Amino acid sequence: MKIQKIINNNLVRSFNDAGTEVLVMGCGLGFKKQINDDIDESLIEKIYTISNKTTESKLAELFENIPVEHIRVANIIIEYAKKTLDKELKDNIYITLTDHIDFALERLSKGLPLKNALLWEIKNYYHSEYLVGKEAIEIVKRELGFSLPEDEAGFIAFHLVEASINNATDDYVKKSMAIIQNVLNIVKYYFSIDFDENSLSYERFLVHLKFFTERILNNNIDSPDVDSNLFDLVKKQFPNEFECTLKIQKYFLESMKIKIPENELTYLTIHIKRVTEKKKGDKNE
Numbered sequence: 687m688k689i690q691k692i693i694n695n696n697l698v699r700s701f702n703d704a705g706t707e708v709l710v711m712g713c714g715l716g717f718k719k720q721i722n723d724d725i726d727e728s729l730i731e732k733i734y735t736i737s738n739k740t741t742e743s744k745l746a747e748l749f750e751n752i753p754v755e756h757i758r759v760a761n762i763i764i765e766y767a768k769k770t771l772d773k774e775l776k777d778n779i780y781i782t783l784t785d786h787i788d789f790a791l792e793r794l795s796k797g798l799p800l801k802n803a804l805l806w807e808i809k810n811y812y813h814s815e816y817l818v819g820k821e822a823i824e825i826v827k828r829e830l831g832f833s834l835p836e837d838e839a840g841f842i843a844f845h846l847v848e849a850s851i852n853n854a855t856d857d858y859v860k861k862s863m864a865i866i867q868n869v870l871n872i873v874k875y876y877f878s879i880d881f882d883e884n885s886l887s888y889e890r891f892l893v894h895l896k897f898f899t900e901r902i903l904n905n906n907i908d909s910p911d912v913d914s915n916l917f918d919l920v921k922k923q924f925p926n927e928f929e930c931t932l933k934i935q936k937y938f939l940e941s942m943k944i945k946i947p948e949n950e951l952t953y954l955t956i957h958i959k960r961v962t963e964k965k966k967g968d969k970n971e
Contacts, residue, residue: 687725692716693746696754700725702735709734709746711761713754732761736777745781752788759829760784763822767846770818779849786845787826790838802837803886804893808844811897815843847897858903865899866892868941869934876930877962887960894957902944917948920955927958 687710691699695717702708712729736742749757760783768775793800802808809816819839827833874881881888901907921928931954935946946954 687727689716689719689721689723689725691721692719694750696757697746697749698725699746702733706735707742709736709742709749711749711754711757731758734780736780738777741777741781744778748781748785752784755830756788756791757784759826760787762825762829763787763818763842766821766825767815767818770821771814771846773850775846775849779845782849783842783845786841790834790841791826791830791832794832794834799835800837800841802840803890804844805837805840807890807894807897808840808847811901812843812847815846816840818846819843861903862896862899865902866895868937869895872933872937873930873958873962876933877926879962881961885961887957887963891957891961894953898950898954902938902942907944907947907950914948917952920952924955924959927955927962930958931955 687700687702687708689698689700690707693699693709693716696713696715697709697711698716698719700708700710710725710730711732711734712726713731715725715729734742734745736745760780764775764779764783790800816839819842820836822842823834823836823839870881928951931951934954935951938944938946
């Protein structure tokens, strides 16, 4: 392969044997090199074959300003994720995860760790991705000597979930969006409220609904078990929210012939309580 463009000392553009444009990474790969020079194959660490030109441009732009060590670690994590999860990931995972790891390390160095408010949901509903996130933390520690908090395992897992190409069709997205919007409308009209879309509770609810909808569309509604005592307690303590949840259950039963199990009803009720609590309080003041 020959160098077509030098992006920085560690990244160049080229063409592979099939004539496809690629990004080639390696320590010192572009150092003191010129266009049309042969690429030293002994220095190649990673070849990015990106089909989407926009993604490729964003990747090249990102890599211009990120230490090669951070890029290398992100590559190790992504390859480990693909092997462990046994699934393909969208090309943009190289952008989102690399950028996140670089930013996480920057925040750590400044003493500014970021709390993951969705860690519980990610850990329970996407446990495999979460375990990859935990291993990613160990990879960062082993390769770079930095100890990231558990919250970062959740963030990494979320990026992996987002990058999954399974069922990522326009029809799937439309169905998912329609379901989420219908559930939001049920809650909205039941309590006669407008959501505070900037609130953390609303963000949590949306993420929960996204995961919940994915399980429904993939016929994987059996989420983690919940204690029957907790179900009874939630039903007793939050009767209005539980009644709203039953309306959601009715919607799925009538429109999709799906019966939502108790564990899902429990978590939906808890999220509805959180997302409506402040608004109901505002109405009574």
